[in-house]
Amino acid sequence: MSQTAQSQTVSDERVKEMSALRRALIRPELGGLVGTVAVFTFFLLFAFDSGMFSSQGVMNWSTVSAQFMIIAVGACLLMIAGEFDLSVGSMIGFSGMMIAILSVTLGWPVWLAIIVTFAMCIVIGALNGYIVIRTGLPSFIVTLAFLFILRGFTIYLPQTIERKTIISGVRDVAEGDWLAALFGGKILTGFFTWMGQAGLIETFERGTREGQPVVDGIPMLIVWAIILVIFGHILLTRTRFGNWIFASGGDAEAARNSGVPVSRVKILMFMFTAFCACVFATCQVMEFGSAGADRGLLKEFEAIIAVVIGGALLTGGYGSVIGAALGALIFGVVQQGLFFAGVESSLFRVFLGIILLFAVILNTYIRRLITGER
Amino acid sequence: MNTRSIHEPIIRMINIEKHFGSVIALAGVSVDVYPGECHCLLGDNGAGKSTFIKTMSGVHKPTAGEIIFEGKPMHFDDPRDAISAGIATVHQHLAMIPLMSVSRNFFMGNEPLKKIGPLKFFDHDLANQVTMEEMRRMGINLRGPDQAVGTLSGGERQTVAIARAVHFGAKVLILDEPTSALGVRQTANVLATIDKVRKQDIAVVFITHNVRHALAVGDRFTVLNRGQTLGTAQRGQITPEELQDMMAGGQELVALEDSLGGTI
Amino acid sequence: MKSNLTKFLVGAAIAVAPMVAPTFATAEGERYVLVSHAPDSDSWWNTIKNGIALAGEQMGVEVEYRNPPTGDIADMARIVEQAAASAPNGIITTLADYDVLKGPIMDAVASGVDVIIMNTGTPEQAREVGALMYVGQPEYDAGLAAGMRAKDDGVTSFLCVNHAIQQPTVGERCQGFADGLGVELGESMLDSGTDPAEIKNRVMAYLNANPDTDGILTLGPVSADPTILALEENGMAGDIYFGTFDLGDEIVKGIKSGVIQWGIDQQPFLQAYLPVVIMTNYHRYGVLPGNNINSGPGFVTADALEMVEKFAGEYR
Numbered sequence: 018m019s020q021t022a023q024s025q026t027v028s029d030e031r032v033k034e035m036s037a038l039r040r041a042l043i044r045p046e047l048g049g050l051v052g053t054v055a056v057f058t059f060f061l062l063f064a065f066d067s068g069m070f071s072s073q074g075v076m077n078w079s080t081v082s083a084q085f086m087i088i089a090v091g092a093c094l095l096m097i098a099g100e101f102d103l104s105v106g107s108m109i110g111f112s113g114m115m116i117a118i119l120s121v122t123l124g125w126p127v128w129l130a131i132i133v134t135f136a137m138c139i140v141i142g143a144l145n146g147y148i149v150i151r152t153g154l155p156s157f158i159v160t161l162a163f164l165f166i167l168r169g170f171t172i173y174l175p176q177t178i179e180r181k182t183i184i185s186g187v188r189d190v191a192e193g194d195w196l197a198a199l200f201g202g203k204i205l206t207g208f209f210t211w212m213g214q215a216g217l218i219e220t221f222e223r224g225t226r227e228g229q230p231v232v233d234g235i236p237m238l239i240v241w242a243i244i245l246v247i248f249g250h251i252l253l254t255r256t257r258f259g260n261w262i263f264a265s266g267g268d269a270e271a272a273r274n275s276g277v278p279v280s281r282v283k284i285l286m287f288m289f290t291a292f293c294a295c296v297f298a299t300c301q302v303m304e305f306g307s308a309g310a311d312r313g314l315l316k317e318f319e320a321i322i323a324v325v326i327g328g329a330l331l332t333g334g335y336g337s338v339i340g341a342a343l344g345a346l347i348f349g350v351v352q353q354g355l356f357f358a359g360v361e362s363s364l365f366r367v368f369l370g371i372i373l374l375f376a377v378i379l380n381t382y383i384r385r386l387i388t389g390e391r
Numbered sequence: 392m393n394t395r396s397i398h399e400p401i402i403r404m405i406n407i408e409k410h411f412g413s414v415i416a417l418a419g420v421s422v423d424v425y426p427g428e429c430h431c432l433l434g435d436n437g438a439g440k441s442t443f444i445k446t447m448s449g450v451h452k453p454t455a456g457e458i459i460f461e462g463k464p465m466h467f468d469d470p471r472d473a474i475s476a477g478i479a480t481v482h483q484h485l486a487m488i489p490l491m492s493v494s495r496n497f498f499m500g501n502e503p504l505k506k507i508g509p510l511k512f513f514d515h516d517l518a519n520q521v522t523m524e525e526m527r528r529m530g531i532n533l534r535g536p537d538q539a540v541g542t543l544s545g546g547e548r549q550t551v552a553i554a555r556a557v558h559f560g561a562k563v564l565i566l567d568e569p570t571s572a573l574g575v576r577q578t579a580n581v582l583a584t585i586d587k588v589r590k591q592d593i594a595v596v597f598i599t600h601n602v603r604h605a606l607a608v609g610d611r612f613t614v615l616n617r618g619q620t621l622g623t624a625q626r627g628q629i630t631p632e633e634l635q636d637m638m639a640g641g642q643e644l645v646a647l648e649d650s651l652g653g654t655i
Numbered sequence: 656m657k658s659n660l661t662k663f664l665v666g667a668a669i670a671v672a673p674m675v676a677p678t679f680a681t682a683e684g685e686r687y688v689l690v691s692h693a694p695d696s697d698s699w700w701n702t703i704k705n706g707i708a709l710a711g712e713q714m715g716v717e718v719e720y721r722n723p724p725t726g727d728i729a730d731m732a733r734i735v736e737q738a739a740a741s742a743p744n745g746i747i748t749t750l751a752d753y754d755v756l757k758g759p760i761m762d763a764v765a766s767g768v769d770v771i772i773m774n775t776g777t778p779e780q781a782r783e784v785g786a787l788m789y790v791g792q793p794e795y796d797a798g799l800a801a802g803m804r805a806k807d808d809g810v811t812s813f814l815c816v817n818h819a820i821q822q823p824t825v826g827e828r829c830q831g832f833a834d835g836l837g838v839e840l841g842e843s844m845l846d847s848g849t850d851p852a853e854i855k856n857r858v859m860a861y862l863n864a865n866p867d868t869d870g871i872l873t874l875g876p877v878s879a880d881p882t883i884l885a886l887e888e889n890g891m892a893g894d895i896y897f898g899t900f901d902l903g904d905e906i907v908k909g910i911k912s913g914v915i916q917w918g919i920d921q922q923p924f925l926q927a928y929l930p931v932v933i934m935t936n937y938h939r940y941g942v943l944p945g946n947n948i949n950s951g952p953g954f955v956t957a958d959a960l961e962m963v964e965k966f967a968g969e970y971r
Contacts, residue, residue, distance in 0.1 A: 067741055068740045068741040068742045069740070069741070071740060071742075073736070073739065073740035073766070074737070074740035074741070076736075076740075077733065077736050077737045077740050078737075080733065080736075081733055183728075183752055183754075185752070185753070185754035186754070187754075188754065219766070221762075221765040221766050221767075222765070222766060222767040223764075223765060223767060224761075224764060224765040224785065225765075226765045227765070231762070231766050251512075254513075255512045255513055255515075256511070256512055256513050257502035257504060257511070257513050259513065260491075260495055260498070260499060260502050260513060261499075261500075263488070263490070263491050263495065264488055264491065264495075264499050264500075267488030267489070267490050267491055268487075268488045268489075271486040271487060271488055272486075272488070272499065272500070274470075274480075274482065274486040275486045275499045275500035275501075276471065276474065276500035276501070277499060277500045301729050304758075305728075305729055305732060305752075305754060305755040305758070306754040306755070307752060307754040307755055309727075309728055309729075309752065309755075311725070311726055311727055311728070312727055312728075312729055313727070314725035314726070314727050315724075315725050330490070334488060334490045334491070335490045353733075353737050356719075356721065356734075356737060356738075356741065357737075357740075357741055359719075362719070362720070362721050362722070363695075365724075366724075384490075
């Protein structure tokens with residue numbers, strides 16, 4: 018049998034052409050987008066007059082959502098790279114405590130305490146990643162160990178040094194510190210003062226701050242959230258490294274065969290996740306002025322839930338940072354909004370469960386459309 | 392179709408031996424591969440095919456013997472050396488990621504960059520354009536460059552992998568059992584792709600244990616048996632039955648084949 | 656795909672609707688939000704929930720209970736902020752961490768919401784943040800009252816079993832007790848840890864080494880239960896003067912059998928019930944008690960056990 022050189026195009030008539038609308042619809046962010054619209058519609062209908070959409074109310078759920086976003090960006094990229102980090106919550110507690118111990122107890126300048134803490138977190142993140150890569154153990158187990166190790170230190174250190182589990186006074190020592198202002202400050206304060214004066218937003222009714230706007234600026238926490246989301250999105254979709262993140266999570270062996278430095282990508286993502294946790298903790302410590310041993314409990318799951326609502330695949334290789342940010346927004350709005358809507362707070366978990374289930378089912382469906390899995 | 396006579400061999404494997412502890416996987420195998428030929432490596436399971444191509448692609452170092460690549464002795468320390476020299480392997484289990492788009496897969500590990508200011512970004516436009524072009528050349532019509540590889544058939548995936556290796560400058564293309572898991576029509580597509588690649592003066596090493604697939608595109612045939620080669624034959628100098636017997640390592644199959652009515 | 660999507664959405668809406676609908680039939684009256692620092696797992700706060708519910712019913716006002724699910728104080732600060740944003744008539748909150756909660760509470764006060772501090776915190780801190788008043792049990796005063804009572808009963812030296820050495824407010828109970836007795840605290844405060852076996856052994860060891868000790872104070876069920884076992888084992892049960900803070904099943908049994916003379920109840924019910932009643936009257940008629948209110952110490956002795964047992968976990 019002599020080979021006839023087939024040069025006609027081989028097309029499979031079973032692959033249907035997709036309509037433009039359908040193609041526009043099937044994006045990893047779709048689930049998050051649908052959810053966001055649904056959630057806002059719901060609360061606009063049921064909680065419009067409750068204060069949820071007053072300046073104070075908006076700031077409240079925005080701040081909570083921004084908190085989720087910060088850790089969700091890290092968790093999202095790491096999950097797409099095929100790994101988990103369960104130590105995020107403990108890392109938040111640990112890094113907050115380190116900043117407080119270094120600056121308040123040891124009297125270091127706050128900027129130095131912050132930088133050293135960031136370095137420490139990133140090293141711990143790298144250690145997490147290194148152990149996962151070297152041992153080949155599931156990251157679930159390795160980071161679970163770090164969940165306990167870090168939480169243990171967070172309780173042990175202040176107890177040993179100060180005989181208590183809450184270290185306060187960070188706000189006082191951070192007064193006027195240039196780096197602390199990057200985490201605990203607010204921007205656009207002039208604009209908000211003007212809006213208050215112009216009567217566009219609510220002002221305080223009494224006390225020493227009478228006449229000042231109730232919301233006097235955008236907290237840096239929200240700024241950080243926006244920066245991290247944009248950075249994460251560009252990194253993932255627009256760079257070579259982003260392609261490597263997808264590849265590492267999609268099939269590590271195939272990626273290695275194609276020359277992708279999988280180990281480096283994964284370790285870097287562990288470091289980035291630790292960095293995000295540290296940003297979260299620093300903003301929190303600078304805003305509230307104290308670090309407690311119980312800060313950040315269960316935050317790792319909240320991050321993972323936000324990422325999954327946002328359409329990422331638990332097994333890696335698929336997902337979107339914008340989706341994760343929308344997931345965080347849904348999470349924050351629902352958590353805070355149920356209260357405004359007057360729902361008994363213990364029912365929050367019921368709602369969370371329903372939304373999670375709904376999101377996962379929808380996302381699985383969308384993913385099947387995209388990839389043609391059956 | 393056979394253009395090798397005007398060339399030197401691009402790669403010569405001379406008396407290659409490979410021992411794993413006390414196990415002798417390869418006991419002195421010599422094979423030459425010429426540009427523009429499809430050299431079929433046949434053999435039953437455990438004959439040493441995998442070890443042999445892993446030695447060629449730099450995964451294993453030979454215990455003894457010499458590899459001459461483009462006229463010079465070569466010592467590959469790892470697969471990356473071999474890849475950068477121009478020896479690409481398309482594995483049985485593909486280096487393709489189903490959840491990623493064809494264009495992202497195509498450029499995985501070799502992403503084109505575009506500079507915007509001091510920053511370097513993935514040049515999606517270029518990647519998409521090149522992907523569509525290359526796939527068209529291989530005779531595959533994509534719905535779009537963002538179509539996920541998971542939606543392609545097994546044969547199409549093989550073709551994407553082959554096209555990728557060729558695009559990134561492969562001089563020797565090693566195909567490890569590319570047709571073993573495919574249906575009839577998809578196999579035909581892959582064989583057609585091999586033919587296109589050969590016409591670009593690329594040396595193709597086609598590993599298979601299916602004699603009919605080998606005969607469909609092969610220019611020369613080397614049969615491995617128990618770590619040894621039973622020699623290389625030219626197209627037209629050997630019949631399918633002879634190849635089959637050599638693979639089985641002797642005449643035992645003849646009797647069996649008779650009783651089964653020549654269907655093997 | 657679209658029909659499936661619609662099905663999902665409709666399904667979700669149906670699932671969600673019944674949970675929301677009834678809660679919109681809001682009462683005409685004032686609205687008060689109680690924010691605690693306790694995680695979901697802390698059953699002690701059930702009494703608080705029942706307390707505000709009863710007060711709300713009696714006064715005809717709407718009450719809500721909110722807490723951070725994991726007990727994270729930073730999350731609690733967000734809840735206070737959020738409660739303020741929902742513009743209730745008043746917020747009743749604990750001051751579990753003054754630094755963290757100070758800002759949100761002061762913002763709430765400044766935006767026109769009245770605040771009463773309950774349970775945790777001090778009268779001074781309540782004044783600092785601009786709260787109307789403080790309702791709770793000042794730990795030192797409770798210890799002092801207990802110490803004076805013990806002195807009247809003839810106690811001259813004591814052992815304080817402290818299972819929460821890291822919480823300074825709890826330790827104040829021991830200090831108050833010592834001052835009430837008129838003795839130095841000195842070595843009589845025992846850092847017992849929280850492990851029942853260790854607590855038991857340490858108490859026995861201490862009583863062996865200091866045989867003239869004639870009084871014991873435990874700071875809650877965690878230290879009281881193993882101490883009861885220790886006393887039963889070394890034969891001092893019923894002989895040595897034994898008082899404890901807070902109530903629990905074993906403590907109630909101990910009081911009944913005479914091993915424990917009294918238990919100090921901080922009466923959480925009052926901490927929840929009174930602020931609602933006080934704020935409602937303040938908002939309706941402008942009347943406000945002139946001082947902070949001590950919900951405890953209420954001494955529970957064998958005589959008063961009937962009510963405690965009847966309402967344990969509900970209102971007591």
